[in-house]
Amino acid sequence: MPKTNVTGGSMKQRIVGALSVLACLMVAAVAFSQADPLSGTWAGDWGPSAQDRNQVTVDLKLDGKAVSGVVKTENRQEVKLSNSSFDATTRTVKMEAEAQSRGQTIKYVIEGKLEGTTMTGSWNHDGRKGDFKLTKK
Secondary structure, three states: OOOOOOOOOOHHHHHHHHHHHHHHHHHHHHHHHHHOOOOEEEEEEEEOOOOOOEEEEEEEEEEOOEEEEEEEEOOOOEEEEEEEEEEOOOOEEEEEEEEEEOOEEEEEEEEEEEEOOEEEEEEEEOOEEEEEEEEEO
16 A cells, blocks of 8 residues: 555655646646737847848737737837737738828838747838848847
């Protein structure tokens, strides 16, 4: 007959129980991180060509399929995202932003794809277009 402790379970049962709890916590942590791969701070650059790049930091928040956030430029301008969404199945992000430049409003349309902790994609406005690459911090 195996030895039992004060609570009535054997040492082997307690170890198996503790490992089971640990495994459940690990699965929950992985599921949570996969459920929201978008929220957080992203840093990288965007531009119309490989020679013309602009550094940015982007703070994103996922709420269901809706995305909110702010793009912070190297000249300290903050541009709020609007009409933005995330498709978890295709891992595609669609965003819009309106920035002020020389007294005019420029509307950006941005599309990106997540691969791990990297987001790459394209942007366009008023007939101009380019690409971007961001890495989650």
